[in-house]
């Protein structure tokens with residue numbers, strides 16, 4: 001593992017050398033990722049504006065709806081699926097294009113939305129450090145989607161693996177059933193049906209990606225330990241970025257040197273993945289210097305957002321996670337031929 005990050009460079013680089021040197025022993029190596037760090041995009045000032053979407057707007061007067069507030073996009077998409085056909089209003093704190101919340105800062109509007117909601121759904125596992133006080137104040141009406149999950153090194157990106165997403169869907173549904181019993185049977189039915197959809201896609205991914213087991217990957221954010229673990233990928237490096245910054249020239253040079261070194265020693269060339277949420281110029285530099293190809297893996301942390309609550313937008317949003325995983329499957333399959 002490498003963290004091209006000036007705060008963390010020393011220790012992880014030695015780990016990376018070990019990992020690259022043992023790339024062929026991938027199956028016995030677990031990516032030793034740390035918890036989600038300051039690697040994401042900063043929230044935009046219009047953050048609190050995303051409290052408008054409702055899957056079921058026409059069904060009941062506003063005041064009777066159960067107001068469910070997700071902290072960010074992956075949970076929002078799960079909620080759209082779980083609450084389908086119920087008398088609820090689902091919204092999220094951070095805008096759909098925010099990505100992870102590692103550096104998110106609450107606005108006054110966010111705080112008002114938190115105060116007004118009936119149920120708050122947070123990821124937990126360190127994703128919402130900014131919410132600590134609010135979570136304490138709302139603890140009786142908050143669902144923590146990671147609670148009880150077997151975390152890898154306190155990493156919060158559980159949903160990025162299909163099995164983790166299914167687990168979180170069920171965890172959220174269980175919480176909703178307790179906090180909003182009037183809709184319990186619908187939550188149960190919807191969660192089961194959504195979990196089945198994810199499972200079906202996951203089965204396809206497992207069968208089509210069987211040949212990728214043990215392949216080495218480099219990612220640009222610590223979002224993939226659960227995904228890599230599920231599909232047997234070996235993460236040899238993670239370029240961890242401070243918000244809005246690129247790795248320094250020195251950090252890039254170190255990573256390039258490590259890759260070149262691995263290549264000259266006859267190790268297999270790792271796959272290099274940027275994420276659609278991040279600038280990939282650092283990845284391009286590494287690709288140009290080393291000859292390895294940059295591709296995109298989507299941690300399904302941003303996506304379309306039905307701003308007007310129109311059916312087509314909402315439907316598209318509901319499928320957002322599945323669409324991201326379908327794309328990931330295609331990207332990874334294209335590497336099977338390499």
Ligand SMILES: [Zn+2]
Pocket residue numbers: 036040100101102157221222223
């Ligand atoms: Zn993240």
